[in-house]
Amino acid sequence: MKAKDIMVPIQDYLSPDATVKKAVNLLRTAVQKEQKNRVMGLPVIDDDRKLVGMLSMTDILKAAYPAYMKMADLSEFTWDGMLESLARQEGNKKVKEIMTSPVITVQENNPLMECVDLLLKKHIRQMPVLNKAGNVVGMLSTRDIFCAVTQSMIENK
Amino acid sequence: MTQGVTEAAKQIVMGPAFWIATAIFIFAYALIVSEKIHKTIIALFGAVVMIVLGIVTQEDAFNSLELGVDWNVIFLLISMMVIINIMKPTGAFEYLAIKSAKIAKGRPVMILAIFSVVTAFVSAFLDNVTTVLLIAPVTLLICQALELDVVPFLITEALASNIGGTATLIGDPPNIMIASKAQLDFMAFIYHLTPVILVVLIAYIVSIKFMFGKQLVVKEELRQRVMAMNESEAIKDPVLLKKCLIVLAITITGFVLHGLLHLEPATVALFGAALLLLISGIKDPQHILAEAEWSSLFFFIGLFIIIGGVVKVGLIKWMAIEVLELTKGNLFGTSMVVLWFSAFASAFIDNIPYVATMNPLIIDMAKNLWPNLSGVQLLHHPDLMPMWWSLSLGACLGGNGTAIGASANVIVVGMAAKMGRPISFKKFMLYGMPLMIESVLISMIYIWLRYYVF
Numbered sequence: 287m288k289a290k291d292i293m294v295p296i297q298d299y300l301s302p303d304a305t306v307k308k309a310v311n312l313l314r315t316a317v318q319k320e321q322k323n324r325v326m327g328l329p330v331i332d333d334d335r336k337l338v339g340m341l342s343m344t345d346i347l348k349a350a351y352p353a354y355m356k357m358a359d360l361s362e363f364t365w366d367g368m369l370e371s372l373a374r375q376e377g378n379k380k381v382k383e384i385m386t387s388p389v390i391t392v393q394e395n396n397p398l399m400e401c402v403d404l405l406l407k408k409h410i411r412q413m414p415v416l417n418k419a420g421n422v423v424g425m426l427s428t429r430d431i432f433c434a435v436t437q438s439m440i441e442n443k
Numbered sequence: 444m445t446q447g448v449t450e451a452a453k454q455i456v457m458g459p460a461f462w463i464a465t466a467i468f469i470f471a472y473a474l475i476v477s478e479k480i481h482k483t484i485i486a487l488f489g490a491v492v493m494i495v496l497g498i499v500t501q502e503d504a505f506n507s508l509e510l511g512v513d514w515n516v517i518f519l520l521i522s523m524m525v526i527i528n529i530m531k532p533t534g535a536f537e538y539l540a541i542k543s544a545k546i547a548k549g550r551p552v553m554i555l556a557i558f559s560v561v562t563a564f565v566s567a568f569l570d571n572v573t574t575v576l577l578i579a580p581v582t583l584l585i586c587q588a589l590e591l592d593v594v595p596f597l598i599t600e601a602l603a604s605n606i607g608g609t610a611t612l613i614g615d616p617p618n619i620m621i622a623s624k625a626q627l628d629f630m631a632f633i634y635h636l637t638p639v640i641l642v643v644l645i646a647y648i649v650s651i652k653f654m655f656g657k658q659l660v661v662k663e664e665l666r667q668r669v670m671a672m673n674e675s676e677a678i679k680d681p682v683l684l685k686k687c688l689i690v691l692a693i694t695i696t697g698f699v700l701h702g703l704l705h706l707e708p709a710t711v712a713l714f715g716a717a718l719l720l721l722i723s724g725i726k727d728p729q730h731i732l733a734e735a736e737w738s739s740l741f742f743f744i745g746l747f748i749i750i751g752g753v754v755k756v757g758l759i760k761w762m763a764i765e766v767l768e769l770t771k772g773n774l775f776g777t778s779m780v781v782l783w784f785s786a787f788a789s790a791f792i793d794n795i796p797y798v799a800t801m802n803p804l805i806i807d808m809a810k811n812l813w814p815n816l817s818g819v820q821l822l823h824h825p826d827l828m829p830m831w832w833s834l835s836l837g838a839c840l841g842g843n844g845t846a847i848g849a850s851a852n853v854i855v856v857g858m859a860a861k862m863g864r865p866i867s868f869k870k871f872m873l874y875g876m877p878l879m880i881e882s883v884l885i886s887m888i889y890i891w892l893r894y895y896v897f
Contacts, residue, residue, distance in 0.1 A: 352587065353861040358537055358580035362676040365588065365668050 289401055290394035292434045293415045293424030299331045302338050302382035306349070309341055309381050329414045329422050330385050337414055337422050339385035349376045349384040391416050394423055398434065401426055455757035464498045464756040471749055476792055483738045486745025486796075493752035503751060510751035512744050515623040515709045516616070520570075520743070522712035523613065524735040526690065527573050529719050533684040536565070537677035540581035545674065549666030551591055551659035555599055556648050558582060562600045563607025563644055567614045568695065571604040571851040579858055588668040593862050595655040597855040598874050602843045604851045606647060606882065609839035610640040612708060613698065616743075617798040617838040619708075624802040625822050625831050628702035635832050639889040643840070643882045650878060683723060690719040746799045754803045763807035772812070774826050775895050778833040779887065781805075785837025786883045790844025790876070798838050805830050829894040836886040843879040846871035 298316050300309050309328070316325045327342025350373035354360070376384065391414050392401050404413065405428055412427035455461070471489035475482045493499050503510040543561050547553035558578065566574045578600055586593045608615035612622045612632040621627065678684060694715030697704075701711050720728055753759055770777040781801070788797050809816075809827050816824065842849030846856050846868050852875070859866045 352583065353858070354580035354583035357576070359532075359534060359677070359679060360537065360580060360584050363537075363541060363581075363584060363672045365671070368587070 287398050287434055288394065289392045289396045289398070289415045289426055290424070292398075292430045293394070293426045294430065295424045296329065296414075296422050298325075299329045299422070300341055300381050300385075302330050302332055302380065302385070304381045305377065306346065306379045306381060306384060307377040310346065310377070313341075313343060313346075325425070326412055326427065329389075329425070330381055330387075331422060335421055337389060337391065337416070337420075339382065339387035340389045340414065341381055341385045342412075345384055345386055346373070346376065349373075349379070389414060391422075392426060393418075398431055402431055405431070455761050457757075460498055461756040461758065463496060464493065464752040465758050467492055467496075467498070468749055468753045468758065472796060475796060481738070482793070483742040483745065486742050486749065488745075490745040490748035493748055498752040499748065499755055503755070504748045507751065510755050512747040513620065513623050515707050516619050516747075517740055517743060518709035519613065519619055519712045520616070520740060521735050522709065522716035523570060524573075525716040525731060526687070526694065526712075526719055527569055528731050528734045529683070529723050529725070530687040530691075531577070532679060533681075533687060534677040534679040535684055535687070536577035537581050538674050539565075540578050540585075541672050541674035541677055544581075544585050544669050545672065549589060549661065549669040551589060551661050552652055552656050554585065555596060555651060555655060555659070558596065559599050559603035559648055559651065560644070562603040563610075563640075566604040566607035567610045568691075571608045571615060571849065572854055574604045574607075575600055575851045575854050579855060583858070583862060585669060588672075589661045589665050591659060591661065592864065594859060594864055594866055594870075595651075595659065597859050598866065598871065599651050599655070601849070601851040601855040602875060602878055603644070603647070605839060605842045605849050606640060606644055609643075609836060610637045611698075613712070615839045617794050618835055620795070620798050620802060621831055621835050622708065624806065626819055627823075627831065629698040629708060630702055632835075633699075635828075636835060639836070639886055642889070643885050646881060646885060647878060650881060654874060686722050687719065690715050690722070693718070743795065743799075746796050750799045750803060753800075754807075759800070759803045760807040760810075763804045764811060766804070767808055767811060774812075774830070775891070777808075778829045778890060778894075781830055782833035782837040782883065782887055782890065785834055786841030786879065787844070789838045789841030790848040790879060794838040794842055794849070798834065801834055801838070805834065829890050832894075833886075833890055836890075837883065840879060840882045840886065843882065844872065844876050846875070848875070848879075 298312055300312065313325070313328060316328065327340050327345065329337055330339040330341055332338050350369060352372065355364075390404055390408050390410060392404060394415050394417050401413075405411070412425055414422045415424040415426050417423045467489050471485050474480055474485045490504070494501055494504055499507075499510055505511055539561060540558070543557045544554050547557050562574055562578050565578070579597060582596050582600060583593055586596055605615070609618065610632070612618050612627070612629045618632060618636075622629075622632065694711060697706070697711035697714065698708060701708055720731070725731060750759075766777065766780070770780055785794075785797065785801070788794075805827070806822070808830075809821050809824060812826075813821060813824060821827075842852065846852050846866065852871065856866050856871065
């Protein structure tokens, strides 16, 4: 099996200049719409149809999470409403300011082992699948690979 | 006197070795200032070229006290880094900062003042960058809680750490280097520098109150967020913390007594580091040792060898003679020049290579003035002592002048940018430069009164 056999074909994507607020709306509807293949994030594609980044739910939480929290153990000293108010401030930023870039991608003809190798080594949960022309054709997630791989496990039994 | 100087100048042979070493020195320093390539790489490369071209031998570089790597400095730095790396995860510094904010009752100007004192005090014993990296995250959290601008807090903490670091032998690398070259002990620094630093710190706190006081206003209900924080929750490992504090106390006592015990400061620090490794229960020391700032340490190693080269060929001696001619051998004038020149030089360039150059220069100056003396008699000549203190005060306090003057400044500017509140070079200087000039003025009056009037 190859990446293209199990990927979810691309449906939604974001523009790098869209506001985070708009991206959040899109992400929220995408989450509700795709019950089966729950998306965790969307590819960011510019006007030339080139992939420039990924914006995941984690990216949005990371943007609201202050740098100093990472530098020291301060979780005991936070207060109710802190994260919400920080998150609100992110709404007017642009997608390109908080997206993950560069993005780890796979080619549509890559075997699944190569996909898993990337997912595990780079600590990611999903990645865009590119065709030969370099355009995004789909998304591949841990969940997709899990389903595909465990299918054969059950059938062999 | 002038005749003696000319005599000494004649002894310098300006042959090929002189010019090659001078070229390596100037080229390396220019590249370090340009920041095009990492300074550690340049220092190491310059150093090894000095050895390859035979300006200094490897024996000189590795083993000579006069021309080689000052292992006293290197091991003192490594040991203090090891101690602090073990202490970091205990939560002691978070505790200290939260406690301070609560003592200030969440009032911003009080927080600014208390944080400055705490930062200065901690910096007097630990590396400045480490201190800022430990205190700043909590400061930023408290600014968030009080909905205050982070800029005044970050700038004042960096400046306070540079001021506090000047107070002791172990507070700032220039002092460590001066102490080693001039064979000055820990108590000499306490006796000669701590008093003036206390005055500088008081003046500093009064000044920052006027600079920032008006813009720092907090809503009453926000102060409750700070008062609700329970500082005791910061302590993650009370057992390890106790061990760390015991070792720190033993080490500082060791520093106080090292002159009497005839032990070098590096020996004292290494004892502390080894003791803490032993009792902390750490299974594999690899990650603690690896976390030492190897890049800075190799920067020192490279610089020492480069300086060794230009000392050996006589460049530093020539510079010392030029300085003496300029001040006509007037030692008060010379120490004032050293103070102010060091301050402005350190505001724009790294004070570590600067002090590495100035140390042998001052020794060469002394050799010219008192050719019959040697050893401690020469290094501790009563007329030379103010020169060492001027160098230390100038080089350490000068770092406050600009955003690039000290590593702690660079760190807080980076943090401010991450917080979405970038501090421009100009903005930093607007606060840093007047505060630096104030502190150097105080130092000038102090040196004049203490060493030349009374």
